[in-house]
Amino acid sequence: MFTIDDLADRLGGYLPPGEIQQVKRAFYYAEQAHDGQRRRSGEPYVTHPLAVANILANMHMDHQSLMAAMLHDVIEDTGVSKQALGAQFGEPVAELVDGVSKLTQITFEDKAVAQAENFQKMVLAMSRDIRVIIVKLADRLHNMRTLGALRPDKKRRIARETLEIYARIAGRLGINTIRVELEDLSFQAIHPMRSERIKRAVSNARGHRRSAMREVQATLQKSVDDEGLSGTVVGRQKHLLSIYRKMRDQRKPFVEIMDVFGFRIITDDVASCYRILGVVHNLYKPVPGRFKDYIAIPKANGYQSLHTTLFGARGMPIEVQIRTREMEAMANNGIAAHWLYKAGQTSHPIAEGSHARARAWVKGLLEMQRHAGDSLEFIEHVKNDLFPDDIYVFTPKGDIMELPQGATVIDFAYTVHTDIGNHCIACRIDRHLAPLSTRLESGQTLEIITAPGARPNLAWLNFVTTAKARSAIRHALKHQQHTEAVMLGRRLLNKALAPFNTSLEELEPTVISRAFEQLDVSSEEALLESLGLGNRVAHVVARRLVDVADGHPSEQINEGTHHKPVVISGSEGMVINFARCCHPLPGDSIIGHLSMGKGLVVHRSECKNLMDRDDPDKVFALEWSENIDEDFPVVLRIEIESRRGIVAQLAGLVTDADANIERIGIEERDARLATVNLTLAVKGRVHLARIMKRIRNLPNVSKITRMAN
Structure with missing residues (x-):
């Protein structure tokens, strides 16, 4: 069984002795507080906080996070107060423990108000210290690993909750090692038979194609080495839920999905990434439109890598990811890499940038929370925010803005600043005027035109996609x-x-x-x-x-x-x-x-x-009022002799009279006569009378009526 001494030995690789001693002291305190308590599996309860701390140690988290992991159930499950923890271990640790304690029993399926408000507590706790959510994710991961002792219905409920929100938060913060494991464990709990069948099929497929994988891997490695570049080629495995989703959503058979060989090439610096890209493109022909540069334009969670798909020997598709060692650490640990580098007493711009992005995301959540009418509306916004399928557009100054797939000009305006969104009236996309409802594409440059008196329009809610825009408009x-x-x-x-x-x-x-x-x-x-x-x-x-x-x-x-x-x-x-x-x-x-x-x-x-x-x-x-400068809608019913060009003639008359046609409809009464229903925007009764007089003078008009009801 894993012990505190085993953990202390692991922590010796990156923490000073004094901090390791504090972690051990937190463990002994938790052991005493949980004395006599057991898990459903029959193990002493303290094995759970020790396992959570071990998960955090894998990510090189700081000693305060590890202490909070040891103590995270003490306030909730024992008689110890937050004040007592603060006196024993310091205020930061007590705040972390209190924050994690409040994040229990968050269920998203039935959207109950109490549960939605619980999620709001999580956002507030995250805003004070982002480590709260990292400790909570580690706690949830160990709970998912030990679901076996629970009833099947409870397993499914916890798994859906994990898949709905915790796995997505892990993805949003870039902690992919935790995200992938949470997704696969949830999939196993929700669909045990499907999971088992895919797992067996994957195992068999890997056995059959092991020699082909080794051959391609050796060829890639030799090409990199021959160019004198430092790079390690490793095979990349798809996880179970990813395979299942592709089979279900893309309606592809298992064989077709597993036919794609995946490799990752890890190198020393960014320049080597692009040189290696040239090497692999020279070795195998690239698939057009399948190259993505996430180094120049990182994903929202800080992920950086070059992605390309190649035609291998005998037309076999090969997916290759090329990244530096720091990018690999970021891809696996996300925001936790911030503490990984801090633990080594160095800072790294990638890790610092990830931390800044995570804090900006949480700040955005807080802004949405202030604007939301109630906790359920807030949950709706957050769920939308956790599914970013990103596109990248540019401001006139060349800054890159990341938006979800399907985002419009209005979404972009609110992403820049809430005030710009509230006062926008028009937009130029690549220097050409475009409607505010235009859906954006990667690579476009946008310039928003604002006016001081402009206000949001209720119709905008019909086409905006980002949670921030929807929340701010409402x-x-x-x-x-x-x-x-x-x-x-x-x-x-x-x-x-x-x-x-x-x-x-x-x-x-x-x-x-x-x-x-x-x-x-x-x-x-x-x-x-x-x-x-x-x-x-x-x-x-x-x-x-x-x-x-x-x-x-x-x-x-x-x-x-x-x-x-x-x-x-x-x-x-x-x-x-x-x-x-x-x-x-x-x-x-x-x-x-x-x-x-x-x-x-x-x-x-x-x-x-x-x-x-x-x-x-x-x-x-x-x-x-005597001073009115607005247009008002009015409906006219015109009985007219049907002939070619009559609609164009009516439109010309209306335009010449300084009015706008909002809607036009034609009903054929017989082969000779038609009824035209015309909705106009006019200044008032006098303006309408002038328009009706012009229409009445047309030789083919037999009757014109203003509709009253």
Whole structure:
């Protein structure tokens, strides 16, 4: 059995004696705290924290991480407090242990709120110290290795949870040794028979093709050596879940997947990587379009390597990865390589860069958490963020930005900065103007054009793909709706207070605060938002305010101001909506209907769809502002003689009259007559009349009608 002395011997390779002694002291403390506790397998419980520490030792993690691994279950499973651990081992270790302790029972399948909030705790713990998640990943890896003692249903639940989130976090942080093992162990637990069959098939296939593998490996090694380059060629094995996914997703038979030979060439420096690439391309013909340079443009998790696919002897495909020793360490240990190099008292730019990228990712998660409406929305964003199939684009200054496959211009804008995303109005891709919904491709150069008054559009949510963009757009729209609802609520309340010869601004603060208590609202802003969204009635609130105010009895109503209409301009935003049933235009007689949660809906006075017409608390008079510079939709129904070119003629007339066609539909009535439904954007009633007059003068038009309902 593996003992603390065995671990101490291993740690002697990279930690000083004083730090090893602290790790041993943490072990003896955990052994005493867990005394009498046993695992499901019957082993003493302390074997688990010792095994977790051993996994971290493989990655050369620092002594504080190893101490936290020894103590990670002490707070949760024994009577020891965080304060007691801090006094014994120092505050950093106590914080690590506390962070890991909070990351238990995170289940993602049923998306329960409590479990989602648990994941938020993990993000907060990671933001304070990224080592928390590394210790947790090692803990989860040992638990997966020892699943055997559990019931099958519990095995499957833990395995799905591991596959859903922990394996993906390991991948996002570049810790591929842990990611691969977590994926294969999860696959074995979820699909034991499939896993066993693939494992046997792999074993047989390797036996059959061992001589061919050795031949190709020897040929590659000889070519590298003949050029005087330092490089070691090793065979690369596919793991079980990777094989299974390719068989399932690409619908390929096992034989076809295993026909590909994989090799890795490890060398000393970056220049040698590119020289070796030239050697292998000279030896075997490369497959067009299958070369990827992750050295010049690293993946988001810091992974660097050259990838190429070659046509080998007899057309056999050969996949080759070429990287330096430091890149190999990064590919296996990811962010943990930061501590691997620190342990040797040296720093390395690749490891430092990986650590910086990981911290930037966690910082992005925290920003999403602040913007998310609730924990479930946050989980949705994070899950999207953990599946990056990356493309790489450039800023005008030449900086490389990494985005997921399918990302659009809006995603790019928000990746650069939230403010740029919120205010973007247009984009140039490779110096040509392009729509904001354009899907990006690797190698493009993007320039975002912004305007100070621009705001996010609700339609953007239909095509953005990154979690950051989706979260920021929703946050901005909520803020926008809140601001506009407060402004509308103030106008509605002041209108309701006008009959009592007062306004919100004239009331004493003490009167307002007493009325708020009776109305059960926390602040003036919350009350005004509720009024603007139609969740409260302005007249009821106004009467309560007047009743509370001294010397303003609610009976003293000035009838002259009671029916004074609310003035609207059409630019109020999200809380004033124009009814699609009657399409009101400036110049029309209009009334407003307060709709629960939507705000004010504007109808034409004669609209037949208007509900609660006689309820003065929900329906009231509106009038148009004198200064309106907006376009409004309107639908025209035109009965016309069908002939070639008539649609183009109509479009020309509308354009000449300074209007836009938003939609056009044609219904054939018979061989001679047709009905054209035309949706236009116009300035108002006068503008519409001018357009209708031009259309009516066409010789083929028999009737033109503005649609009311």
